[in-house]
Amino acid sequence: MTIQLYNTLTRRKEPFQPLEKDRVHFYVCGPTVYNFIHIGNARVFVFFDVVRRYLTYRGYEVHYIQNFTDVDDRLIKQSIEEGRAVPEVAESYIKAYFEDMDDLGVNRADVHPRATEHIKEMQDAIRALIKKGYAYEVDGDVYYRPLKKEDYGQLSNQPLEELKAGARIEMNDRKDNPLDFALWKKAKPGEISWDSPWGKGRPGWHIECSAMARKYLGDTLDIHAGGMDLCFPHHENEIAQSEAWTGKPFARYWLHNGFINMGAEKMSKSLGNVERVRDLRSRYTGRELRWFLLSAHYRNPISFSDESIRQIGGAIARIDTAVTNLSHRIGAALDGEAEKVMRERLRTLTVDFEKAMDDDLNTANAISVLFEGVHLANELVARDVVSRGSLEAVLGWLNHFGGDILGLVKTTREVDLEAEIEAKIEERQQARRDRDFSRADAIRDELAAQGILLEDTPQGVRWRRK
């Protein structure tokens, strides 16, 4: 079974076949670091983090690149507002970005190239495009002519006529055509700038991805991903430039994720309902947010609300309890290998998990398979007789698929109880043996107040943190 991916370029699911058999060249459009990222940005980074992990699990050597746009109009604007230089602003939000991502369990990309560190590569690209007649200079600006290639509009499925007719014309009479876009922007006085053959200026937005993707991944990418809104014009323009520049197809699979709505309305700055990850982290755990982002299929919209996250909390508790109970039961289990029937059931779960992920990365279904694993774990824990091998096999399965791949299951073991609390538990056990239940209940309540929940089982007292 091969992985099927919905390719925006062809508007259907296609079997995934990288250019090189076992290697995947994967580029994700990263954030513009002019501010803290919001939950919508996070969806991109969390989801494609899972895609990368899954492809790695499937045996591919994944080269995963995600850029930082660290110079553009918004950064310049922000730097004026904050009274700090652009590089300083960028640096601080890059740092913030990593803090947010660490909390959401997103792994680092292989390289996080920054636009400002690739000015030379971009200038090379621009020079080449001018030479080929795709770009032209006008008084320190350089523009690209997307219409020179007749297949422009292919990715976003926009007929050229419509693009021409519907273009909201930017008031700029220096362009030959309204659809032309800037590769290089002339610096205004006082703005951050770099020397170039066209005078002092800075790169346009689209060219950075083309230049950096080529540098780190080569002429043709296997997967290029980002939010749906980047489809037009950003990705369309990247294709135009890159293909004009290299003469090769730019990317083979284009993946775009859907948006997050705030309740029923779209999240937007003008509505003032943008939820920053930074702020959400003070209310929710990174895991809850990550789970929320993976709980629906990536191309579907998801609606953010406190109620949805609250429900996620219940689901997480179910899995955590199963993991805790499994660990506790392992302590009292008989030595022994995993039963054959158990290995077979886990094998089936693995197949189901792969089936879900192979079908256009259906994390919602993958999570439901995780719960089948939880159910299996709970059945085992409740048995009078069970081998340690079986318990460990299930725990290992949950950790691997729920933890390593989805990043949702906590793989760290609880630290040992402090001696004081252990003494309390023993004291309560003695009270129970003496049938002094009011004393026993009082101790249980006392620990509960500290967030320690006690559960009596045939294998002794089990505890977990609330």
Added chain:
RNA sequence: GGCGGCAUAGCCAAGUGGUAAGGCAGAGGACUGCAAAUCCUUUAUCCCCGGUUCGAAUCCGGGUGCCGCCUCCA
């Protein structure tokens, strides 16, 4: 105007031809000193109207409602 998406239980959410996954919440039962956890059982005229088909949430046509993109917004 152009391109596209969505409508499934109280809530979240899978499911693209064979009589509805999973989670949250609820109800009943088992287990327990009481709990908790868990297990079992239980909760859906799949937005409406037509059509195709032996058979449709799934395909086609028509409605209704909501939403996104159409130059720098994930």
